[in-house]
Amino acid sequence: MARDLRAGYDRQVIVNQLPGSRVPYFMKSGHGPRSLFAGHVVTRLARAEDTGGLFDAAIWAAGRGAELPLHRHTKSNQAVMVLAGQLDLNLEGRTYRLGPFDFASIPAGTLHGHRAHGHHTRFLEWTTGGDGGKLPEALGVITEFCGIPAEIEALTANQQVCAASLDTAFENGAASDAPHVSTVPPAGATPYILESGEGERLIAGDQQFTFLAHQGNTGGEFISLTTRGPKGDRIPRHFHEKHTECFFCLEGAMTMWAFDEEIALGPGDFLHVPAGTIHAYRLDAPSNNFMGILAPGLFEPFFRALCDPYPGYDFPAKPWPFRFDRVIAKLPELDLRLVEGPPQR
Numbered sequence: 130m131a132r133d134l135r136a137g138y139d140r141q142v143i144v145n146q147l148p149g150s151r152v153p154y155f156m157k158s159g160h161g162p163r164s165l166f167a168g169h170v171v172t173r174l175a176r177a178e179d180t181g182g183l184f185d186a187a188i189w190a191a192g193r194g195a196e197l198p199l200h201r202h203t204k205s206n207q208a209v210m211v212l213a214g215q216l217d218l219n220l221e222g223r224t225y226r227l228g229p230f231d232f233a234s235i236p237a238g239t240l241h242g243h244r245a246h247g248h249h250t251r252f253l254e255w256t257t258g259g260d261g262g263k264l265p266e267a268l269g270v271i272t273e274f275c276g277i278p279a280e281i282e283a284l285t286a287n288q289q290v291c292a293a294s295l296d297t298a299f300e301n302g303a304a305s306d307a308p309h310v311s312t313v314p315p316a317g318a319t320p321y322i323l324e325s326g327e328g329e330r331l332i333a334g335d336q337q338f339t340f341l342a343h344q345g346n347t348g349g350e351f352i353s354l355t356t357r358g359p360k361g362d363r364i365p366r367h368f369h370e371k372h373t374e375c376f377f378c379l380e381g382a383m384t385m386w387a388f389d390e391e392i393a394l395g396p397g398d399f400l401h402v403p404a405g406t407i408h409a410y411r412l413d414a415p416s417n418n419f420m421g422i423l424a425p426g427l428f429e430p431f432f433r434a435l436c437d438p439y440p441g442y443d444f445p446a447k448p449w450p451f452r453f454d455r456v457i458a459k460l461p462e463l464d465l466r467l468v469e470g471p472p473q474r
């Protein structure tokens with residue numbers, strides 16, 4: 130059937146379903162197809178076919194004891210942000226207990242596995258570069274159930290064998306003491322953990338940005354950062370020609386615009402904004418925190434132009450300088466197309 134572009138068919142944001150092609154879409158918290166896999170309920174937020182092959186994303190939920198044994202991916206780079214409960218994550222044979230908003234970067238080749246410790250553990254998993262994020266659908270079973278499984282169900286030997294076709298090799302290995310813990314992303318693609326609030330902290334105006342993953346940590350496949358701020362003004366409407374932005378609300382409330390649609394985001398809500406989509410956001414609650422995941426990871430120079438280093442861990446009591454002048458000076462080099470004037474601050 131022909132699409133009527135005048136009616137804006139191609140400019141609608143799809144809501145609560147995966148689109149199957151690279152278009153803007155919004156997943157309200159808890160929505161998405163689910164799989165029961167190794168004692169976890171995994172809710173899919175993004176598949177390669179929804180993102181132009183840039184990434185997979187899912188929310189994993191499990192009760193105490195559910196685990197994924199030690200394994201490696203050859204090509205898949207992964208990142209994990211714990212949302213609730215406690216997750217014992219093993220990296221290269223050492224276990225670390227992660228709580229809410231703790232972050233882990235798991236580049237391709239890293240030996241890793243996890244066991245849920247909290248009775249209501251949930252985490253966001255992000256995968257680029259390979260099929261490692263496809264395990265739950267490929268090896269699990271479709272489920273309508275959206276809670277925490279009552280029984281611990283271990284990964285079967287057959288599932289472990291089948292995983293080999295999905296860039297995933299399970300192996301034997303023992304957990305031991307704590308893994309490497311950093312306060313800023315290290316140079317290069319090595320595994321690391323950032324406790325909640327840690328990362329490279331920057332400031333611009335009344336918003337505080339924390340880099341969780343630089344482009345150098347992900348082979349340029351993505352960058353990730355949190356944005357904290359008070360209730361504020363809408364940022365200028367703009368679009369990007371080369372990179373996709375994803376917004377995942379962690380705390381507070383925000384309004385987003387994608388094309389001409391207005392979308393309210395609360396904690397757990399996810400908005401996918403592919404290249405070419407005019408968009409903007411506004412923070413609405415007294416205190417807000419959202420995670421941005423940008424793929425490919427080429428937009429880091431924008432934040433370096435806009436922001437200054439910052440010693441604090443939250444938005445400031447009084448706004449800092451807002452160096453949009455530096456952004457304008459570098460605009461030809463940045464993947465940023467403004468469709469309205471810069472903010473007056």
Ligand code: FE
Pocket residue numbers: 367368369374408
């Ligand atoms: Fe943007």
